[in-house]
Amino acid sequence: MDLDLNGKVALVTGAARGIGRSIACALHDSGASVAFLDIDETLAEAAAAELDSPRAMGIAADVVDLDQVNNAVQAIADRWHSPDILVNNAGFPSDGFLTRIDVEDWRRVVDVILIGAFNCVRATIPAMHERNWGRVINISSRSHLGNPGQTNYSAAKAGLNGFTRALSLESGRFGVTVNAVAPGFIETEGMLALENYDVLKQRSIEKSPLNRVGQPEEIADAVLFLASNSAGYISGEVLHVTGGRYS
Ligand SMILES: NC(=O)c1ccc[n+]([C@@H]2O[C@H](COP(=O)([O-])OP(=O)(O)OC[C@H]3O[C@@H](n4cnc5c(N)ncnc54)[C@H](O)[C@@H]3O)[C@@H](O)[C@H]2O)c1
Numbered sequence: 469m470d471l472d473l474n475g476k477v478a479l480v481t482g483a484a485r486g487i488g489r490s491i492a493c494a495l496h497d498s499g500a501s502v503a504f505l506d507i508d509e510t511l512a513e514a515a516a517a518e519l520d521s522p523r524a525m526g527i528a529a530d531v532v533d534l535d536q537v538n539n540a541v542q543a544i545a546d547r548w549h550s551p552d553i554l555v556n557n558a559g560f561p562s563d564g565f566l567t568r569i570d571v572e573d574w575r576r577v578v579d580v581i582l583i584g585a586f587n588c589v590r591a592t593i594p595a596m597h598e599r600n601w602g603r604v605i606n607i608s609s610r611s612h613l614g615n616p617g618q619t620n621y622s623a624a625k626a627g628l629n630g631f632t633r634a635l636s637l638e639s640g641r642f643g644v645t646v647n648a649v650a651p652g653f654i655e656t657e658g659m660l661a662l663e664n665y666d667v668l669k670q671r672s673i674e675k676s677p678l679n680r681v682g683q684p685e686e687i688a689d690a691v692l693f694l695a696s697n698s699a700g701y702i703s704g705e706v707l708h709v710t711g712g713r714y715s
Pocket of ligand 1: 481482484485486488505506507508529530531532557558559560561580607608609610650651652653654655656657658659
């Protein structure tokens with residue numbers, strides 16, 4: 469198994485905390501230079517600084533804003549080179565039944581997940597094509613199968629899976645693989661902040677064949693594999709890391 473990422477540059481969005489931070493650390497530990505991009509500049513810089521490494525940088529951008537994303541990618545290219553590996557991780561739920569949810573809450577979830585992924589790919593994939601090597605890994609969710617109260621989040625994650633498949637078909641001839649990882653319930657700061665965290669966690673444990681929830685490092689391991697040379701013949705896949713839970 470070849471997980472060595474020496475010489476590669478990775479961009480991870482939503483990397484200030486949670487799953488994104490674990491992914492960024494795992495890619496760094498395998499030798500990549502990693503940009504921790506987040507809308508929260510202070511937290512992004514702190515997360516990168518914790519590694520105390522010349523191969524880690526924090527960078528601020530809202531993935532929904534293409535100009536901000538382009539500027540961030542330029543800053544990464546100026547320091548190392550344009551990313552070889554992009555992990556579209558930024559995203560969050562904002563739940564509510566369709567008849568009651570505020571339109572802006574509905575739209576924001578879809579925009580961050582879908583427009584965010586589009587912007588980051590748009591800003592990075594031309595250089596991957598030129599180099600004839602690249603990895604795009606989109607963080608989807610088990611919720612792409614549908615969850616009550618999550619028409620926005622489920623639609624966005626199902627959309628991200630379609631985006632993954634279509635982009636994989638466009639990019640294969642340039643040596644770029646495009647895959648998605650669909651986590652189940654993972655203990656992160658974002659989940660802990662939910663009002664009904666304990667109820668959701670208990671339900672998830674009961675529905676999980678493995679009888680437990682997951683940890684951010686377990687998603688990072690799957691992403692690291694897909695980013696590596698060992699996964700060079702895998703593209704257009706949605707890898708579920710859910711402890712065997714699908715419903
Ligand atoms: N935790 C879970 O159980 C779980 C399950 C399935 C899928 N996911 C997905 O994994 C990803 C990470 O989830 P998490 O639980 O680690 O979340 P989290 O809330 O702990 O962290 C998300 C990070 O994204 C950043 N972010 C939010 N909006 C942004 C924007 N517009 N631009 C740039 N950065 C932005 C936040 O500041 C935060 O640092 C999300 O896409 C989420 O949908 C999580």
